[in-house]
Amino acid sequence: xxxxxxxxxxxxxxxxxxxxxxxxxxxxxxxxxxxxxxxxxxxxxxxxxxxxxxxxxxxxxxxxxxxxxxxxxxxxxxxxxxxxxxxxxxxxxxxxxxxxxxxxxxxxxxxxxxxxxxxxxxxxxxxxxxxxxxxxxxxxxxxxxxxxxxxxxxxxxxxxxxxxxxxxxxxxxxxxxxxxxxxxxxxxxxxxxxxxxxxxxxxxxxxxxxxxxxxxxxxxxxxxxxxxxxxxxxxxxxxxxxxxxxxxxxxxxxxxxx
Amino acid sequence: xxxxxxxxxxxxxxxxxxxxxxxxxxxxxxxxxxxxxxxxxxxxxxxxxxxxxxxxxxxxxxxxxxxxxxxxxxxxxxxxxxxxxxxxxxxxxxxxxxxxxxxxxxxxxxxxxxxxxxxxxxxxxxxxxxxxxxxxxxxxxxxxxxxxxxxxxxxxxxxxxxxxxxxxxxxxxxxxxxxxxxxxxxxxxxxxxxxxxxxxxxxxxxxxxxxxxxxxxxxxxxxxxxxxxxxxxxxxxxxxxxxxxxxxxxxxxxxxxxx
Numbered sequence: 001x002x003x004x005x006x007x008x009x010x011x012x013x014x015x016x017x018x019x020x021x022x023x024x025x026x027x028x029x030x031x032x033x034x035x036x037x038x039x040x041x042x043x044x045x046x047x048x049x050x051x052x053x054x055x056x057x058x059x060x061x062x063x064x065x066x067x068x069x070x071x072x073x074x075x076x077x078x079x080x081x082x083x084x085x086x087x088x089x090x091x092x093x094x095x096x097x098x099x100x101x102x103x104x105x106x107x108x109x110x111x112x113x114x115x116x117x118x119x120x121x122x123x124x125x126x127x128x129x130x131x132x133x134x135x136x137x138x139x140x141x142x143x144x145x146x147x148x149x150x151x152x153x154x155x156x157x158x159x160x161x162x163x164x165x166x167x168x169x170x171x172x173x174x175x176x177x178x179x180x181x182x183x184x185x186x187x188x189x190x191x192x193x194x195x196x197x198x199x200x201x202x203x204x205x206x207x208x209x210x211x212x213x214x215x216x217x218x219x220x221x222x223x224x225x226x227x228x229x230x231x232x233x234x235x236x237x238x239x240x241x242x243x244x245x246x247x248x249x250x251x252x253x254x255x256x257x258x
Numbered sequence: 259x260x261x262x263x264x265x266x267x268x269x270x271x272x273x274x275x276x277x278x279x280x281x282x283x284x285x286x287x288x289x290x291x292x293x294x295x296x297x298x299x300x301x302x303x304x305x306x307x308x309x310x311x312x313x314x315x316x317x318x319x320x321x322x323x324x325x326x327x328x329x330x331x332x333x334x335x336x337x338x339x340x341x342x343x344x345x346x347x348x349x350x351x352x353x354x355x356x357x358x359x360x361x362x363x364x365x366x367x368x369x370x371x372x373x374x375x376x377x378x379x380x381x382x383x384x385x386x387x388x389x390x391x392x393x394x395x396x397x398x399x400x401x402x403x404x405x406x407x408x409x410x411x412x413x414x415x416x417x418x419x420x421x422x423x424x425x426x427x428x429x430x431x432x433x434x435x436x437x438x439x440x441x442x443x444x445x446x447x448x449x450x451x452x453x454x455x456x457x458x459x460x461x462x463x464x465x466x467x468x469x470x471x472x473x474x475x476x477x478x479x480x481x482x483x484x485x486x487x488x489x490x491x492x493x494x495x496x497x498x499x500x501x502x503x504x505x506x507x508x509x510x511x512x513x514x515x516x517x
Contacts, residue, residue, distance in 0.1 A: 059423045084425035095420035099438050099515045108434065109424045140515045166423075 004163040004196040007035040007058075011067035012221075014053050027053040029220035030067065035213075040190060040197040042207035045217030046248055051200045054221055055168045058198060059089060071164065085113035088162035090186075092169035094149040096141040096156075102128060102148075103137040106155040113160065127155040131185065147178040154182070158189055165195040171206060183210055204241050216244055218251045225253045308485035316489035321474070325493060328463065328470040331387075332455045332501075335394030339451065340444075342395065343402025348432065350403075351410045368400045372458055376465055390462045390470075397458050398451045405450075409443035410436055442516075445509040452501045456494060471497075 012031040015024050027050045035041050045051050056062040057069060060076030060083065069075060074082050088109060096105045106124035115123070128137055131151040141149050150170070157165060170186070171179035187210050190197040201207050207214045208229060216225040224247050232240045243256040287310060293300075294309040308316075350357040375396055379389040413436060421435045463472020471490050478486035510517075 056419075060425075061419060061422055081425060081427075087423075087425075089420070089423040091416070091420060093416060095416050097417065097435070097438070099441075099513075101515075111434065112424050112426045112430055 003194065004037040005072035006037055007033075007164070007196065007198075008070045009033040009035075009067070010070075012054075012057065012064055012069060013066035014050070014057060014062065015065045016053075026220050028057070029222060031221045031223060033215060033223060033226075035196060035198065037196055038194055039212050040187065040199070040210060041213045041215060042199045042201055042211030043215045043217060044201055044204060044207045044244065044248070045221070046219075047202065049217045049219055050221035051202075051217055052168060054217075055166060055198075055200050058164075058166055059087065083164075085109065085160045086162060087164045087166070088157035088160055090150075090153050090157045090165070090167040090170040092172050094141070094146075094153040096149055096152055098141050101138050101140055102133055102144065102152045102155075105141070105152050106159050108156055109160045124155070124159050127159045128152070130158075130189065131155045147174055147182065150174060150182060151185075154186060154189070158193060161193050162195050165190055165193075165197045166200075167197070168200045169202065170199070172201065172203065179206070186210070204244050207244075208237055208240060214244065216247050216253075216257075218248075222251075224248075224251065225257045227257060305482055305484055308488065312485045313488045313492075316483070316485040317492065319486075320489055320493060324470050324474050325497065328459055328472070329497060331390055331394070331463075331470065332452075332459050335391050335459070336398060336448070336451055336455055338391070339395045339398035340402050340448070343399045344406055344444075347403050347406035347410060348436075350407055351436075352428075357407075364400050364403060367396065368404070372397055372461060376462055379462070380465055386466050386468070389465075390459065390467065393462045394455055394458055398455055401451050401454065402444075402447050405443050405447035406440060409440035413439045442513060445505060445513070448505050449502055452505065453498060456498045456501075460494060 009031055012028055012033075013026070014028040015026050017024055031054070043051055043054065053062070057064055058076060060080050063077050069077070071083070076083055076087065096102075097108070100108070103121070103124055106128050107120045110120040110123055125134075125137065128134060128151075131154055133148060133151055133155065136144060136148060141152070144152065154170070157167075167186070171182050174182065183206060187197075199207070199210055201210075211229055214225070214227040214229060215223060216227070218224040225244070227240070227244070229240075239256060243254040246254040247257060290307065291310050294304075294307045294312075297304055297307045346360070350360055372393070375393045376389075379392050383389045383392060417435060417439070421431060426434060459470070460472040460475065463470040464476045467473045471494055475487060475490050478484075478490060
């Protein structure tokens with residue numbers, strides 16, 4: 001791939017069968033979504049609307065029941081190995097390996113793609129420095145604060161300079177000041193890297209600040225609204241927030257969203 | 259997975275000799291010595307409770323070759339048990355079908371008494387070394403297997419999905435995530451198995467072996483020499499502590515991230 005390719009989601013459906021009752025649960029029901037290269041898209045929705053399932057399908061950890069996800073002409077599930085080093089993730093919890101230092105955690109994806117040791121180290125250090133962790137490279141996760149650990153997780157994701165970056169509630173568990181700071185850094189680095197970024201969040205403020213676009217998911221990942229944030233001047237952000245809120249409550253696109 | 263420094267310090271056997279340990283050992287030695295002198299007046303045969311001096315004399319007659327032989331048997335069998343246990347655990351983790359077939363068998367193996375294994379070994383195999391090795395592996399192997407498999411299943415789902423999201427090969431997944439994650443359990447398993455192996459090897463050597471501590475204990479029993487039994491028992495306990503301390507040293511080094 002030369003730079004990020006468009007992401008095409010067509011008729012995506014994911015059905016889970018409950019282990020105890022055997023009952024079918026439709027997590028995603030025929031979702032269509034196109035994400036342009038280098039776009040930063042925020043996906044918002046209430047708990048249980050299928051955001052996290054969509055995240056797992058995007059990463060390729062789950063197979064769609066029906067429909068498809070294509071990045072260029074490849075599927076993240078069927079062509080799983082093809083996306084090694086091209087796709088990276090940041091989760092709600094940092095998910096750092098406790099036996100590895102900050103530097104070794106940041107190096108992990110680079111080890112998996114088999115870069116030479118010196119290059120792994122250099123690239124991991126560069127990203128840790130960019131995230132303000134230059135003085136903590138040898139610290140183990142338990143020696144770092146929650147915000148610092150999440151920075152390491154972000155450095156780990158960026159270290160491969162991914163074409164597609166996925167973040168699942170990545171700032172949701174941090175205090176507002178730290179979260180705002182990290183959001184800003186994350187966005188700047190995503191732009192610098194030229195990655196397509198998909199952010200799953202339940203925080204409307206975060207979606208508005210970070211996203212070029214906001215996809216509002218209803219139950220079973222029904223696309224209730226597809227908002228291009230640039231079309232909304234900053235002084236109308238509070239109106240936008242209210243409109244998204246109303247959409248989520250009524251499960252119908254609010255008239256203000258067009 | 260996390261463990262506090264205090265807990266970790268407690269889990270590492272110390273090579274230092276706390277005052278309380280010294281006092282309790284001293285009290286035991288005094289009581290033993292007094293009993294050894296009072297034995298004839300209490301109607302106990304004098305050989306049953308030998309004096310400390312006599313035990314010390316027995317210690318000086320200990321043959322190092324028997325210690326080396328027993329140690330070699332224990333270490334070789336533990337390494338073989340660990341390799342087999344780990345390999346089977348990895349295979350069972352990867353294949354649910356294999357796990358379903360093997361798990362009941364392993365539970366049955368673990369329920370068989372050591373004495374039965376020794377009798378089976380005597381009846382099945384002519385070679386003494388093979389008999390001892392077989393008994394040790396069949397007793398210690400399943401412990402390594404079950405502990406390792408449990409540890410693999412207990413690796414947090416979050417870490418597994420994080421790792422998979424970066425698309426490792428199957429080998430990378432094991433080397434970068436599973437193995438480091440189960441190292442603490444592996445060490446615990448080693449400590450349990452060292453103690454088990456020391457006890458089992460002694461019983462296995464009692465039957466048919468012409469070398470080793472178990473054999474020497476058998477000879478001491480035939481000679482009614484309690485002092486020799488005592489001396490060899492002290493050697494066994496010391497050997498156990500030494501091996502445990504060695505494992506604890508390696509553990510402290512490899513798991514220094516926990517402190």
